[in-house]
Every structure is written in structure tokens, then in C-alpha cells.
Amino acid sequence: MLEEILELRRKYDEELKNVNSLSLLNDLRVNYLGKKSKIQEFSEGLRDLSNEDKKEVGKAINDTKNYIEYSLNELRINLELSELNSKLTNEKIDVTLPGTKLNSGIVHPITRVVNDIEELFISMGYDVLDGPEVESDLYNFEMLNLPKGHPARDTQDSFYITDEILLRTQTSPVQVRTMLANLEKTPIRIICPGKTYRKDNDDATHSHQFTQIEGLVVDENISMAHLKGTLEVFAKKMFGEEREIRFRPSYFPFTEPSIEVDISCFNCGGKGCNICKGSGWIEILGAGMVHPNVLNMCGYDSKKYSGFAFGMGPERIAMLKYGINDIRNFYINDMRFLNQFDKVEKEWYHES
Numbered sequence: 001m002l003e004e005i006l007e008l009r010r011k012y013d014e015e016l017k018n019v020n021s022l023s024l025l026n027d028l029r030v031n032y033l034g035k036k037s038k039i040q041e042f043s044e045g046l047r048d049l050s051n052e053d054k055k056e057v058g059k060a061i062n063d064t065k066n067y068i069e070y071s072l073n074e075l076r077i078n079l080e081l082s083e084l085n086s087k088l089t090n091e092k093i094d095v096t097l098p099g100t101k102l103n104s105g106i107v108h109p110i111t112r113v114v115n116d117i118e119e120l121f122i123s124m125g126y127d128v129l130d131g132p133e134v135e136s137d138l139y140n141f142e143m144l145n146l147p148k149g150h151p152a153r154d155t156q157d158s159f160y161i162t163d164e165i166l167l168r169t170q171t172s173p174v175q176v177r178t179m180l181a182n183l184e185k186t187p188i189r190i191i192c193p194g195k196t197y198r199k200d201n202d203d204a205t206h207s208h209q210f211t212q213i214e215g216l217v218v219d220e221n222i223s224m225a226h227l228k229g230t231l232e233v234f235a236k237k238m239f240g241e242e243r244e245i246r247f248r249p250s251y252f253p254f255t256e257p258s259i260e261v262d263i264s265c266f267n268c269g270g271k272g273c274n275i276c277k278g279s280g281w282i283e284i285l286g287a288g289m290v291h292p293n294v295l296n297m298c299g300y301d302s303k304k305y306s307g308f309a310f311g312m313g314p315e316r317i318a319m320l321k322y323g324i325n326d327i328r329n330f331y332i333n334d335m336r337f338l339n340q341f342d343k344v345e346k347e348w349y350h351e352s
């Protein structure tokens, strides 16, 4: 049998010389190592041999098997390498062919407005702060001069988790948190953008979820003049250099005095059109001087410190700026709506 094994090995060496592809290599592997191979036959024949022959022949079978496995493996590596090399030389890349178009997203119009406002206030020395959207009744209402049972709470009905925990109706709790954390350190100059929630029925101008940006400044000797100057800068930056602003008396529980702020119409310049409903002015935000009760509750002596606060809705600003007539468009993820801002954004970058 030893002679037969040697003969098999010579035959294998001969055949190996002719293998020049991976598929031929595989055929050879099946022929020499597979279930119906000679090697397998020899192994089965071992049981008919004497113990002494078994040892010798068994060793010869194993050696041959190892030799075949090793040489097949070595050849496989070489063949794979040369196949890769020939692929690399044959497949040339034509760099003049047009590429695959990549779909890139754009910044959501609300995010865009929020980013612009943040950038403006950061340039005026403000910090941008964030706070929890699930808030306590204490921070959302009571510390803002809206005790339980206050009639003005009705205008801000919310989603309650418990009697004391709710989805915030405004970003003002961030102002409370900031004042409490600063312990009479001044100045405080912050804006707080974020999501807010009210139990409104959704229609063209109301959404149960919307965005707010509030601002707060607290220091010694802060007056209404500081508020006016700040909001004028804001109006000109967002709606054009020619904009003027107008204050109208109003009521908010957390400010005294309270005002509504209008800007001169950017569409007609004040002559009257359908955007400003003929008045020449557009209501843009609410503001006022921080109520002494709020200052006192938040740990600031209202005799020494004063401050102003303002709050605006980026949705409303975006609707005015882009002529959008339904607030729900911002939330329903209709690509036909959102894709329009691709063009707006490109024009924007082109301008700036």
C-alpha cells in the first residue's frame, strides 16, 4: 500500500502543475481529499492490516493528506492574489462619468429661525440655555406669579402627568431655574429656546406643540429702554434694516408693565396690505419688565434688581418670513413642503 500512496502523491504533483484557476483548484481538492478520494479509500483499508503495518501506513496516509492540504492552500493564496491583480489592471475607472446623486437634507425652517435668533443673541452676549420639557407646576406657573386658581392659567391649559407635573406651557421655567441657580449673581442674560405644549385644538394657527424662545435680562438699573433697544436690533436683523418697532400695553402675570411688540410691515413698509391686515404693523412678540414678585420669589431683591423678559414663537416668525399660512405644515413632515426650503436655503447662502 505504501507504494500506492507514493504513486498517488506523484500523480497529485503532476496534476497540481496544471492548476491555474480557483475552480480547477477546487476540483483537485475534491478528487484528492473528498469522501470518494483514494486517500479515503486507503484510510478505510487500514483496518485489514496488522498492527505494525497500520502504524507505518497510517503515518504515510497522514503525511500525504497534510502535504496535499498545505500545497492546495498555498496555491489558493497565490491564485487569489493574481486574480485580484489582473482585476485591478483590467478594470479602469472613468473619472469623467457622472457620479451618483446624493440626497442631502436641509435644516428644518423652524430650526433655521431658532439658529438665526440664537446667533444674534449670542453676539449680544447672551447665553443659550435649555431646560426640561416635563416641568413642575411650581416652576411652570407658581414661581412666575401664577398661583393655583389664577384665571390667567386658563389661557395656558396643559397636559398634566400628575397634579403637580405637566408638559411645560412656556420656556419661562428655564428663567426661574436660572435665577434660582445664580443666587443674585448678575448680570443674567439668557435666551431659552425649546418645545412647549398646550392643550389647543390644532388648526391653521394653533398647534398643541410649538416652539418658544424666551429671553431674560436681570441686573441693576435695567429699564424699558434696554428692552426697546434689544428688540429693535432683533427686528432689524430678522425682518430688514428699515423695520421699526412699536410697543402696546398688554397684560402678562409675570411682567409689569407688560407690552405687545409690533414691527412695521416688511411687505408694504407700513402703507397697509393683507399681511398686516391694513394696519401697517405686525404683532411679533410679548415682553415686559420682570414682575417684582417673580424677582423676589426667585431670590433677587426687587428693590435692587430689575430686568426685562420677552417671548416669541419661531413658528410665527417663520410663517411671516416665508409666507406660510398653516402652522401644521411644520409638523406633518410633508416632503413637498419641506423641499421648498432647499431653494430658500440656497438663496440664503448665496446672499450671505
Ligand SMILES: [Zn+2]
Pocket: 265, 266, 267, 268, 269, 270, 271, 272, 273, 274, 275, 276, 277, 278, 280, 281
Ligand atoms: Zn403690510
